[in-house]
Amino acid sequence: MIQADPVRVVDEDMKDVPRDGRTMGELVMRGNNVMLGHFDDEEATARAFRGGWPHPGDLGIPHSDGHIELRDRAKAFVILKPGASVSEGELVAHVQTQLARFKAPTAIEFADQLPRTSTGKTQKLEPREKEWAGHSSRIQG
Secondary structure (H helix, E strand, O other): OOOOOOOOEOOOOEEEEEOOOOOOOOOOOOOOOOOOOOOOOOOHHHHHHHHHOOOOOOOEEOOOOOOEEEEEEEOOEEEOOOOOOOHHHHHHHHHHHHHHHHHHOOEEEEOOOOOEEOOEEEEHHHHHHHHOOOOOOOOOO
């Protein structure tokens, strides 16, 4: 029984990044043990499967020998819709009802907005650097 196709590390245009041990991209994967979609949320499913590949939100650097060094998460903050309110505890409790408890986050950081580039894309470097300042590794646990 095949569990998964090869894992790819891609840029924002779904092109594989070089396996040079330096270039970071987002992991995408397919297989019969990968999610089918978001329950009752077609828009979120479309975002999660852009380019035809599931995007779990992990960032890594591929090496020439085939291994991938995990470095970060692409999804680190929660931005509430206008007029919505939820506490960190409520959100963590909700996620624990949807996922195995060990997969659920233990902490959630809220933001009013994320910085954008001049072309309107989310500027991911700035919040990442702030979040990981003082840590020896961006993968914890």
